[in-house]
Amino acid sequence: MMRLLAVAAATLPLAAAQAAEQNEPPNPFSRAIAYAQARCAKIYGSGAGREAGYATGIVVSRDGLILTAQGMYLSGERLRVVLADGSRHEARVIRRSEKLQVALLAIDAPTPAWFELSSDSPVQPGDWVLAVSNAFNVAAGDEPLSVSLGIVSVRAEMEARHRMQDVPYEGDILLVDAITSNPGAQGGALCTADGRLAGMLGKLFESAATRTRANYAVPVEMLKAWFAGGEDAGATPAPPDASGRSPGPQKPALPPDLGIRLFTVSGERAPAYVDSVAPGSPAQAAGVRKDDMVLAVGDTVVRNCREFAEAAGRLKPGESVVLLIKRGRTILSVTVATACPPAGGAGQAAPATSRQEKQP
Amino acid sequence: MRTLAAILCTAALAAPAAPSISPEDLARVKADEAARIRAIERISGTVVAIFGADTDRGGGSGVIFDPDGFALTNFHVVQASGRKGKAGLADGNLYDWQLYGMDPGGDLAVIRLAGKQAFPAAPLGDSRRVRAGDWALALGNPFNLADDLRPTVTLGIVSGIERFQPGQGSGRALVYGNCIQIDTSINPGNSGGPLFDAGGRLIGVNGRGSFEERGRVNVGVGYAVSIEQAKNFLPDLLATKFCQHATLDATFRDDQGAVICDAINEDSAVARAGLRLGDSLVAFDSVPIRAANQYLNLVSTMPAGWPVAVTFRGPDGERTAHVRLRVLPYGQLPRPSATPAGKPAPGPGEKGPPGKKPAAKAPAEPQPEPGQIISRDLNRQECERLLRRWAEFLGGADAVRRAPALQVEEEVRAGGKAAGRQKVLRAADGRFRVEVLEGYPGAPAGAAWGYDGKTFWRRVPGRQDVVLEGGAAMTEPEVALARALAAAARPKPLEEFAAVELEGADRAGGERAFRVRLEDRGGAKVLLWFSVLDSRDRLSVRLLKAAMDSAQKGADEAWLFADCRLVAGIQVHHCRARVRGLAEQADLEFAAVSCEPVASPPADAFRPLAPAAPRGKEQP
Numbered sequence A: 001m002m003r004l005l006a007v008a009a010a011t012l013p014l015a016a017a018q019a020a021e022q023n024e025p026p027n028p029f030s031r032a033i034a035y036a037q038a039r040c041a042k043i044y045g046s047g048a049g050r051e052a053g054y055a056t057g058i059v060v061s062r063d064g065l066i067l068t069a070q071g072m073y074l075s076g077e078r079l080r081v082v083l084a085d086g087s088r089h090e091a092r093v094i095r096r097s098e099k100l101q102v103a104l105l106a107i108d109a110p111t112p113a114w115f116e117l118s119s120d121s122p123v124q125p126g127d128w129v130l131a132v133s134n135a136f137n138v139a140a141g142d143e144p145l146s147v148s149l150g151i152v153s154v155r156a157e158m159e160a161r162h163r164m165q166d167v168p169y170e171g172d173i174l175l176v177d178a179i180t181s182n183p184g185a186q187g188g189a190l191c192t193a194d195g196r197l198a199g200m201l202g203k204l205f206e207s208a209a210t211r212t213r214a215n216y217a218v219p220v221e222m223l224k225a226w227f228a229g230g231e232d233a234g235a236t237p238a239p240p241d242a243s244g245r246s247p248g249p250q251k252p253a254l255p256p257d258l259g260i261r262l263f264t265v266s267g268e269r270a271p272a273y274v275d276s277v278a279p280g281s282p283a284q285a286a287g288v289r290k291d292d293m294v295l296a297v298g299d300t301v302v303r304n305c306r307e308f309a310e311a312a313g314r315l316k317p318g319e320s321v322v323l324l325i326k327r328g329r330t331i332l333s334v335t336v337a338t339a340c341p342p343a344g345g346a347g348q349a350a351p352a353t354s355r356q357e358k359q360p
Numbered sequence B: 001m002r003t004l005a006a007i008l009c010t011a012a013l014a015a016p017a018a019p020s021i022s023p024e025d026l027a028r029v030k031a032d033e034a035a036r037i038r039a040i041e042r043i044s045g046t047v048v049a050i051f052g053a054d055t056d057r058g059g060g061s062g063v064i065f066d067p068d069g070f071a072l073t074n075f076h077v078v079q080a081s082g083r084k085g086k087a088g089l090a091d092g093n094l095y096d097w098q099l100y101g102m103d104p105g106g107d108l109a110v111i112r113l114a115g116k117q118a119f120p121a122a123p124l125g126d127s128r129r130v131r132a133g134d135w136a137l138a139l140g141n142p143f144n145l146a147d148d149l150r151p152t153v154t155l156g157i158v159s160g161i162e163r164f165q166p167g168q169g170s171g172r173a174l175v176y177g178n179c180i181q182i183d184t185s186i187n188p189g190n191s192g193g194p195l196f197d198a199g200g201r202l203i204g205v206n207g208r209g210s211f212e213e214r215g216r217v218n219v220g221v222g223y224a225v226s227i228e229q230a231k232n233f234l235p236d237l238l239a240t241k242f243c244q245h246a247t248l249d250a251t252f253r254d255d256q257g258a259v260i261c262d263a264i265n266e267d268s269a270v271a272r273a274g275l276r277l278g279d280s281l282v283a284f285d286s287v288p289i290r291a292a293n294q295y296l297n298l299v300s301t302m303p304a305g306w307p308v309a310v311t312f313r314g315p316d317g318e319r320t321a322h323v324r325l326r327v328l329p330y331g332q333l334p335r336p337s338a339t340p341a342g343k344p345a346p347g348p349g350e351k352g353p354p355g356k357k358p359a360a361k362a363p364a365e366p367q368p369e370p371g372q373i374i375s376r377d378l379n380r381q382e383c384e385r386l387l388r389r390w391a392e393f394l395g396g397a398d399a400v401r402r403a404p405a406l407q408v409e410e411e412v413r414a415g416g417k418a419a420g421r422q423k424v425l426r427a428a429d430g431r432f433r434v435e436v437l438e439g440y441p442g443a444p445a446g447a448a449w450g451y452d453g454k455t456f457w458r459r460v461p462g463r464q465d466v467v468l469e470g471g472a473a474m475t476e477p478e479v480a481l482a483r484a485l486a487a488a489a490r491p492k493p494l495e496e497f498a499a500v501e502l503e504g505a506d507r508a509g510g511e512r513a514f515r516v517r518l519e520d521r522g523g524a525k526v527l528l529w530f531s532v533l534d535s536r537d538r539l540s541v542r543l544l545k546a547a548m549d550s551a552q553k554g555a556d557e558a559w560l561f562a563d564c565r566l567v568a569g570i571q572v573h574h575c576r577a578r579v580r581g582l583a584e585q586a587d588l589e590f591a592a593v594s595c596e597p598v599a600s601p602p603a604d605a606f607r608p609l610a611p612a613a614p615r616g617k618e619q620p
Helices: A002-010 A012-022 A030-037 A220-227 A282-286 A305-313 B002-014 B023-044 B075-081 B227-238 B292-299 B376-394 B477-488
Strands: A040-044 A054-059 A065-069 A080-082 A088-097 A102-107 A128-133 A146-158 A171-176 A189-192 A197-201 A216-219 A260-262 A274-277 A293-297 A320-327 A330-337 B047-051 B058-066 B070-073 B084-088 B094-103 B108-114 B135-140 B152-168 B174-182 B194-196 B202-209 B222-226 B250-255 B258-264 B280-284 B307-314 B317-324 B405-414 B417-427 B432-438 B448-451 B455-459 B466-469 B497-508 B511-520 B525-531 B543-548 B557-567 B570-580 B585-598
Touching: A030 A128, A030 A146, A030 A189, A040 A065, A054 A197, A065 A197, A102 A220, A128 A171, A128 A197, A197 A220, A216 A220, A260 A305, A282 A330, A293 A305, B023 B135, B023 B152, B023 B194, B047 B070, B047 B075, B047 B135, B058 B075, B058 B135, B058 B202, B070 B075, B075 B094, B075 B108, B094 B227, B094 B376, B108 B227, B135 B174, B135 B202, B152 B292, B174 B202, B174 B227, B174 B292, B202 B227, B222 B227, B227 B497, B227 B511, B250 B292, B280 B292, B376 B477, B376 B497, B376 B511, B376 B570, B405 B570, B417 B585, B448 B477, B477 B511, B477 B525, B477 B543, B497 B525, B511 B543, B557 B585
Parallel strands: none
Antiparallel strands: A040 A054, A040 A080, A054 A065, A065 A102, A080 A088, A088 A102, A128 A146, A128 A189, A146 A171, A146 B152, A171 A216, A189 A197, A197 A216, A260 A274, A293 A320, A320 A330, B047 B058, B047 B084, B058 B070, B070 B108, B084 B094, B094 B108, B135 B152, B135 B194, B152 B174, B174 B222, B194 B202, B202 B222, B250 B258, B258 B280, B280 B307, B307 B317, B405 B417, B405 B585, B417 B432, B432 B448, B448 B455, B455 B466, B497 B511, B511 B525, B525 B543, B543 B557, B557 B570, B570 B585
């Protein structure tokens, strides 16, 4: 949050000059709001029962690609997109993610104002965020979308266990304290106070038991990964580069193999106990043993096997990393110098879940 | 959802180290916070917790805008609580209130608190300057939380401006046009309470939320009636009127970038002014129109009868017409209950929690009709208050003593060009004398006319003198206006007139105005227009315009007054203009080039110049 204040403060001189004219206090959000409103779209599909037939979308390329949330409204015959300038366009669904409950739409029109999808989350808990959406369909035509202010409460993980959860979503979410769980808000932008995209307001989830709703957003880096065709990607259009054009598919460098196999029989949510250490591996060289419990990889706390896999998956070949390990009653830190991964091997790290996407 | 709970418990584990903040930024944050606290302290005293006659029943909130105890609230609050009740202020005291005017279509009402010499009043802001992202403070009494009557404060931002929320309630009469959308928490009991900007200026009246599917609690989408709309209706509300909203008697739709007239009442003023089906609306009230919704937004915040300029384009090109807006007919109207019902009426917004017990039945009062003045007595009191404020503005009760008369030299402009000069002697009791030094259209050099308290006379070289006496003199517009203006500024103005009425909201000289009708004991009927606010949105009663009363309500011929300057402790209009039509086109303008007080004008100064004119009937 303090970072953002600093950012807001950085933009103050201009605002202060304008404000001095009118003797008004500056509004530190107006630029970010205008920036985000220009990059969001109103989406109209078919309503069903109590579910609204409208939503919001985020423009993510200069050639008409729009991310939005999954919903019944996408299932109708006609799907219409209204851009910030009020222009209307027919849209089609390109692909959908069951895990993130998002969908990618395309319109046949250039979209010169679009959001850059970042690979890193620009927010931490406590940071101010602006939610830009068409909640309750208040805005029509070229009328600007509604904006509300809140903070990121926590970054949390949702686990989809089918038939056990109300929520089919799987992965991290950003919980916010602004009320975003309103009809029409899904697919809206969650932005930092300086207008960077932090996430997309997710599909409306309501607990069947308590009727409470989660005010949350899908983190931008997860959108990016899916959009880029990484996790659970089908045949996809490639992501835009900095110029907004879609480049050819690219393969990220594979993470190094530490040589640690975890005890995963109890599931991904079990603590990260070491089941075996590969002979001659960096982990063995560093002295990691069977039955050690890994607590942290570098600065990242890992509470379970899955988080270990994710943290290890972010390592770069040749990088050294300090593992925090609980062995018996003592806590140790060991430094593991990683090797380059064997050719073709995905190593131990983060085997990508390959759930097939539903194609429209 | 179970996972959510689990996550919240374990979240602390992953909390990152607190980022650092520079001392400068910290100081800035603390200064902002301190400024906000100061603003809240300043305005808390202006917030009203409104109850019905029985304080057990939660009503809503309100805000005092005038130290005389006048407060704005929602119509749907007084609809539930009746025409009288109790009002709690942050000082911990309960005051009696009574209903003045109400606007069911715009969800506003004005009540007056009694029991204090000067109430704390909220400064009015300008909601046209509000932008998305601005801080928005709501104060009020949600859920009846304030046992000590001190208001609850919630802070959020403006989510959107110029919003339109379509008709609700019975008859779909209740429209929120050009309203402010906020994410500030608005809950049952906040209704009628103030929305302030970061500087503590009143920018709206909170009244509605998007509650359609989550019950009547905050969902982060609330709406406030803009303070601009409230300003438009203030004269009607203070006149104790059952307010009516406006229509052009024509509807418009968007068609390929144009805003096309798709229905029109052929009998409407705008049709008579030339608007035809298929013509496009170019501007409304000097605002360029780019969408039908935008027009609807604007017109829905205006009172019936307001004059507006409408620019439209037809086959014969573009033209601008000045018309008075007509009354938008209500459907089945919601009415304020004369006696509070046992159950709070489920209004279109929200109210306090359900009543604990029904109030005792009071005798039913007659139900007002749309457009009617609800209370003649209060209306008369309000006239007196207006005229008193104007007298105060002019310089107070002893102003007359300080300058019983003024000698003014005026430059005359006709059609924007310098045309002539004249000398005017004007007494505080309505007597006057005009001498034309250099001629202008309608008044050749050497012409003179005057009124000495009994007789009106006019002398034009080469023509026979005109002399009117008694009642005949008072029918001369210049005499009637001079007498009315003089009488209106006296210490007990109402005693000077046979009848007075605050007719309500109008516009004069481009400003919002109170229109007052005064009937002289001689039978002359005069209209005076007084301002509502000054250029900095402070309450300010200044004379704007005067005319003889007619069905045209000043649209035939009227006088505009401007450019007040202090002369010997009195405010003197240094500019006046004779105008015609709703467009207020000036044909003659008079600008004072010198103005001096005259301590004791001789009695004969107002009589015709020697040789004495032969007395007789008017012979043009």
